[in-house]
Amino acid sequence: MKFARFLKGTQSRIGIVNADDNAIRPLHVDLNDLHDLFGRNDLQSLVATAGDEIALKDVQLQAPIIPRRNIICVGKNYRAHAKEFATSGFEAGAVKGAEIDEFPAVFSKPPSTVIGTGATVELHPGATSSVDYEAELALVIGKAGRNIPAEQAFDHIWGYTIINDVTARDRQRNHKQWFLGKALDTFCPMGPWITTADEVRSNDLQVQCWVNDELRQSASTSDLIFDIPTLIATISAGLTLQPGDVIATGTPAGVGIGFTPPRFLKSGDEVSISISGLGTLSNRFE
Numbered sequence: 001m002k003f004a005r006f007l008k009g010t011q012s013r014i015g016i017v018n019a020d021d022n023a024i025r026p027l028h029v030d031l032n033d034l035h036d037l038f039g040r041n042d043l044q045s046l047v048a049t050a051g052d053e054i055a056l057k058d059v060q061l062q063a064p065i066i067p068r069r070n071i072i073c074v075g076k077n078y079r080a081h082a083k084e085f086a087t088s089g090f091e092a093g094a095v096k097g098a099e100i101d102e103f104p105a106v107f108s109k110p111p112s113t114v115i116g117t118g119a120t121v122e123l124h125p126g127a128t129s130s131v132d133y134e135a136e137l138a139l140v141i142g143k144a145g146r147n148i149p150a151e152q153a154f155d156h157i158w159g160y161t162i163i164n165d166v167t168a169r170d171r172q173r174n175h176k177q178w179f180l181g182k183a184l185d186t187f188c189p190m191g192p193w194i195t196t197a198d199e200v201r202s203n204d205l206q207v208q209c210w211v212n213d214e215l216r217q218s219a220s221t222s223d224l225i226f227d228i229p230t231l232i233a234t235i236s237a238g239l240t241l242q243p244g245d246v247i248a249t250g251t252p253a254g255v256g257i258g259f260t261p262p263r264f265l266k267s268g269d270e271v272s273i274s275i276s277g278l279g280t281l282s283n284r285f286e
Helices: 043-048 079-086 150-156 169-174 228-235
Strands: 002-008 011-018 023-026 060-062 071-075 105-109 135-141 157-164 188-196 206-211 214-220 246-248 270-275 279-285
Touching: 002 023, 060 188, 135 206, 135 270, 150 157, 150 228, 157 246, 157 270, 157 279, 188 279, 228 246
Parallel strands: 071 246
Antiparallel strands: 002 011, 002 060, 002 188, 011 023, 071 105, 135 157, 135 246, 157 188, 206 214, 206 270, 270 279
16 A cells, blocks of 8 residues: 655645556545554555545645654665765765775664655755755654564564655765755755565566656666665664654665766756556656
């Protein structure tokens, strides 16, 4: 099942998406957001009693979930991207021959970065001159846990969505810690919806990204250096993951800093990210 938040007029609703028909059916239940779906055993009955279909073109999709704490992100988790980043001149402290990390590189983005598909990403010209894109598979935690064994990791995943981990490369390099380069307002487009885990084989999904209709990134999640069970086990070690936590799993090669010279985003650019079975996330940069 695919669940989305959407605006119809001025009212924010939650609905079940029929991607084949490009339609959404509003749920007839009072929900503040998708957090209220986690742990429920009646999703099938909620879907069965949903309202009539509304064309997706007649609603405004919002970010499917606004996390209640920072989005947890993983860097350099595809080998080719780790190498392009290390040789780009934008990785502080890069060491030739040591592009692949022994442990996952983990950072975060605040909830204020989150916007939905179709929303505008701000270029923040007063703060940065090197805005880049990063197509990523993200997972949404549905069951709390700490010290989660890798073999039990999938039991804690409620669903999957798409994230564009937009990055100010100059701030990422200059401040060494990545937070300031990742945390600017609107720098985490998410969506277009969340697909429940039972419909997703997350170990072999095609991740693709276009900039103005030019294919820039294309890889499979089977190429992840640290797979999803490893990430959940690592991140949850001593840290309780909560329902609604979002974990972004890393981006493939083909980002702007991978070109010579770098190809940063400019006003009017459109970035679209598609992942197998999860839909397409599209945003304009201004």
